[in-house]
Structure formats: C-alpha cells, structure tokens
Amino acid sequence: MKTQSRLATALALVALASLAMFGIFRWTRPVRAQDTAPPQVERISFGMVGITRGQTARISVANISDAICPCNRVILTFRDSEGQLFRNRDGQPIRKEVTLEPGQSTFLQISADALLGRDEVRINFRPVVIVIPPSIPDTQAYPPGPTIPTLEVIDNATARTTLLYPGVIRGFNPQPDPPLASPQ
Numbered sequence: 001m002k003t004q005s006r007l008a009t010a011l012a013l014v015a016l017a018s019l020a021m022f023g024i025f026r027w028t029r030p031v032r033a034q035d036t037a038p039p040q041v042e043r044i045s046f047g048m049v050g051i052t053r054g055q056t057a058r059i060s061v062a063n064i065s066d067a068i069c070p071c072n073r074v075i076l077t078f079r080d081s082e083g084q085l086f087r088n089r090d091g092q093p094i095r096k097e098v099t100l101e102p103g104q105s106t107f108l109q110i111s112a113d114a115l116l117g118r119d120e121v122r123i124n125f126r127p128v129v130i131v132i133p134p135s136i137p138d139t140q141a142y143p144p145g146p147t148i149p150t151l152e153v154i155d156n157a158t159a160r161t162t163l164l165y166p167g168v169i170r171g172f173n174p175q176p177d178p179p180l181a182s183p184q
Contacts, residue, residue, distance in 0.1 A: 063100035
C-alpha cells in the first residue's frame with residue numbers, strides 16, 4: 001500500500017512538473033534578431049507660436065552639409081496645442097516629407113487667413129521637424145548631416161519677416177562649459 005502511495009505521489013509530481021514546464025515554454029516569445037540598429041531619429045523642437053490674420057508661418061529646413069554623404073529624410077508638420085496635425089480645408093494633413101541632399105533646402109507654410117474661422121482672431125501652433133538619417137548599414141557610424149531649421153512669421157501685406165525663430169535639437173545644451181577658475 002505504501003508503494004502504491006509513493007508511486008501515485010511520484011507520478012503526480014512528474015505530471016505537475018511537466019505541466020509547469022509546458023506552461024513556461026509555451027508562453028515564451030521567440031526572439032528576432034536585427035541586422036543593423038535603427039537610425040536615430042532627431043526631433044527638432046519649437047515652442048508654441050501664434051499668428052493672426054494677415055500672417056503666414058513658414059518652417060524652413062536646410063541641409064548645410066558640404067560632404068557627399070547619404071541624405072536625410074525630413075518631415076515637416078504643424079501641430080495644435082493637443083499635438084494633433086493641422087489639416088487644410090479639404091481635411092488633408094498639412095505635412096511635407098522630403099529627402100534633402102547636401103546643400104538643399106525646403107519649406108512648409110500655413111496662412112492664418114486660410115485656417116481661421118470667422119470668429120477666431122489667432123491660431124496657435126507648434127512646428128515640428130523630424131530628421132531621419134539614412135538606414136544604410138555602413139553609415140551608422142556617422143551622424144546625420146547638419147540640418148538647420150527655422151520658423152518665420154511673415155506679414156502678408158509687406159512680405160517682411162516679423163519673427164525668426166531657430167529650432168532646438170532635444171538634449172542639446174547651447175551653453176558652453178563654465179571656464180575653469182585660474183589659480184591666483
């Protein structure tokens with residue numbers, strides 16, 4: 001009787017261990033390898049800006065690299081205070097995606113006259129510039145070419161720039177290190 005009890009206990013333990021092992025291995029996810037690291041996307045930040053009737057906002061981006069290197073893909077958009085893309089009267093997003101060769105520039109603009117409703121006097125927005133470097137494996141060691149963004153607010157009547165606002169790369173500290181104290 002003791003032998004049967006021990007045998008039943010051993011079988012129960014083996015069955016429990018088998019179920020546990022089956023459960024552990026059944027719920028693991030397969031691993032997928034990646035040949036190259038994804039390109040580091042650079043997001044250039046601007047704060048909120050507003051324009052009124054008779055004004056146009058223009059995001060300009062220039063690839064100032066002089067080297068013959070792979071080009072950067074650039075995405076230009078305007079977003080509202082909730083992060084939603086601006087849309088034109090047809091409901092299409094106001095967005096531009098272009099590949100900039102060294103020395104090339106592009107721009108995207110919105111006019112307050114085209115976007116404001118009758119009772120509105122001001123439209124607030126945040127320009128967004130995303131720079132995506134090429135995903136060529138040999139170029140992963142090189143940073144993307146220098147891409148310089150600016151935002152202009154233009155007076156439609158005079159065609160003069162009333163505001164020029166440079167973008168800031170996230171994580172960039174424009175202040176140099178403090179000078180070392182010189183011994184006296």
